[in-house]
Amino acid sequence: MPQPIVGSGMHEPPHSITRRVLGITALVTAAFGRQLHAQPQQQAAAPEPRPAPPDQVEVHLTVNHQAHTLSLDPRTTLLDALRDHLGLPGTKKGCDHGQCGACTVLVNGVRLNSCLSLAAMRDGDSIVTVEGLAPDGKLHPVQQAFVKHDGFQCGYCTPGQICSTVGMLDELKRGLPSAVTADLAAMPAASAAEIRERMSGNICRCAAYPNIVAAILDAQQGSAG
């Protein structure tokens, strides 16, 4: 089923419309295939009747310090709620399967993949997106560091990289260990190796990794000092 397209279509580049249409076609084909499989004796199976739209769920979200109440199809992910219902296209849809990190946002201060979270399950939560890091147009120190070190090329993964960095630096400050922390009982160091490991959930297809690591080290030193 296609997601209802509400509100912010103007934020979407045209190719996303094509993606949606293709998605619908694929689903219709899949439904048709299932019908054929279920009733092989039938010559030409009619497509499955479209099921009634599900009951909407009311969801209260605080996004970038602003309260919102949304009425959503339960299938709506947090990512789609942000982009399509709240007009915040800064958070990017990369793989939509939790593998690339482009959709990373902060939920109650913790970084996670908004594509793998249902908006309905975030009812009452506080979300910060890349738009919320620079509320009055003044860049967040992590954003400044990415600009200074040229920590991107095409920029598509950048909002996720930046939100992930903000969450990651807080995890470091709280002393949370990683897979490369040699002494699990000690405070982890903000080394390049630690940063690479901790940022492995954010893929950059342009491979701007050396500059991303440099930016994060710089931002970390700034925030520590």
Place this chain on the structure above:
Amino acid sequence: MRSFTYERASDIAGAAKAASQPGASFIAGGTNLLDLMKVDVERPTHLVDVSRLPLRDVVETSDGGLSIGALVSNADLAADSRVRQRYPVLAQALLNGASAQLRNQATTAGNLLQRTRCPYFYDVAMPCNKRQPGSGCSALGGYNRMHAILGASEACIAVHPSDMAVAMTALHAEVEIHTPSDVTRRVPIAELHRLPGQTPEHDTTLAPGELLTAVILPPPPPGRQIYRKVRDRASFAFALVSLAAILEVGGGKVKNARLTMGGVAHKPWTPKDAERELVGAAAQADSFDAAGQAAVKDATGQPHNEFKIALAQRLVARTLGDLAAGG
């Protein structure tokens, strides 16, 4: 994604009852279930959101172990100071799984109940006995680099993807289960997951509506602990072979040994013969080499994963040697 109805459970008993209905499914972190719903592999018609149930604590048990609430996130469990100090094998396993974002969201119970990442299970255009019983196994004769070398069947050669479960199995954890008829029971974690046999559609021994509420760790066994994971990337990749190992050495001999392997079977795989032969053996290379050989003596490779047999054997031998040298 197909449409579903959504409810948020307010108590454990109600959640178990609601999820025992046909088509219903629990959801907590959702990192695996939503992924599978998007590709039409999982098709729940009703989601019971258990993420707000009061199962988020890690508490000491009276015998010196830990009881881990089912909803404790993978990140929080790995960061727990008691886990880091007393169960480092578990902290290491958790930190070697997934990405930081996923660990922040994924829960303890969800990690145990995540499904295989066999690409044919994910591809609804291909036969898969786990997804559609009786349709065949596309991995047999297909691309099977990531697949099982132990305990597989002609119906399924998928592996269980969890790192955490491997460490918990080596620690002899138990899982606490709440049934839809309001009974609580405990099961050794080694009996939670099952081998595929002729019914690979069943990953676990749980019945519909049975809710995992906790994982109970007994007091840590004596000896040094370590989790080693061999994978194609340095981070954020599933195991080719992994190993949770615990070794106690005294007077030049092995006093206690625990070995559980990941990435090799449909469940965390404990080579009991290797463990047994190690106890009392001299803590030296030839004993550890023999343990490695014993660990894979029943292994069978597929065309693309024969290498896993030697890899698992050497991982066991090398890791035991390192543990013995370190203490």
